[in-house]
Amino acid sequence: GDSVTQMEGPVTLSEEAFLTINCTYTATGYPSLFWYVQYPGEGLQLLLKATKADDKGSNKGFEATYRKETTSFHLEKGSVQVSDSAVYFCALNRLQGRRALTFGSGTRLQVQP
Amino acid sequence: EAGVTQFPSHSVIEKGQTVTLRCDPISGHDNLYWYRRVMGKEIKFLLHFVKESKQDESGMPNNRFLAERTGGTYSTLKVQPAELEDSGVYFCASSQDDRGPYEQYFGPGTRLTVT
Numbered sequence: 572g573d574s575v576t577q578m579e580g581p582v583t584l585s586e587e588a589f590l591t592i593n594c595t596y597t598a599t600g601y602p603s604l605f606w607y608v609q610y611p612g613e614g615l616q617l618l619l620k621a622t623k624a625d626d627k628g629s630n631k632g633f634e635a636t637y638r639k640e641t642t643s644f645h646l647e648k649g650s651v652q653v654s655d656s657a658v659y660f661c662a663l664n665r666l667q668g669r670r671a672l673t674f675g676s677g678t679r680l681q682v683q684p
Numbered sequence: 685e686a687g688v689t690q691f692p693s694h695s696v697i698e699k700g701q702t703v704t705l706r707c708d709p710i711s712g713h714d715n716l717y718w719y720r721r722v723m724g725k726e727i728k729f730l731l732h733f734v735k736e737s738k739q740d741e742s743g744m745p746n747n748r749f750l751a752e753r754t755g756g757t758y759s760t761l762k763v764q765p766a767e768l769e770d771s772g773v774y775f776c777a778s779s780q781d782d783r784g785p786y787e788q789y790f791g792p793g794t795r796l797t798v799t
Binding site for chain 2: 575607613614616617620660662664669670671673674676677
């Protein structure tokens with residue numbers, strides 16, 4: 572079945588540091604890929620998405636590129652802020668058949684001033 | 685446009701009791717999903733409604749969980765009787781049927797604690 576693997580957290584960075592959160596997936600066909608973020612005390616918010624190979628999703632300074640050859644969708648940001656502290660979830664779903672999202676286990680990011 | 689809302693935000697019950705969680709999707713969204721996150725692990729799918737019909741309930745853990753969606757609007761998830769392992773955060777999400785890749789919009793979740 573489908574699965575998503577994320578790097579273990581927590582990840583602790585200083586403000587303005589470069590961020591990478593690794594995400595790899597296992598799925599047949601061509602899933603759509605997502606990053607969701609959960610800020611403290613809030614629900615899940617869609618951060619960015621990509622629907623086909625080599626697509627780059629971007630939002631709020633975050634980027635991720637759909638790499639089919641390495642089955643990866645790593646999240647990056649060039650300069651993190653304290654306000655980026657949150658839990659980040661990588662996820663996938665399908666356009667055909669099952670539409671439920673398959674999530675990774677989440678990576679907690681803590682940014683220190 | 686109002687987002688997905690869930691009620692209650694937090695529920696504490698004793699083992700063996702019954703709890704009902706409610707989700708109101710974004711107006712006009714035919715698709716409604718339930719997920720849960722247990723003990724800080726990955727978020728797992730429970731079931732998917734299209735309007736009032738259960739499209740996929742393959743993630744429901746056992747027959748102690750009953751989900752309904754009256755008239756294709758709000759949905760309820762009842763746990764009866766609750767067990768300790770049911771503790772976790774229950775998320776509801778909704779999406780439009782005609783907009784791929786079927787982006788799902790999540791509510792804030794209901795934190796369920798079974799003691």
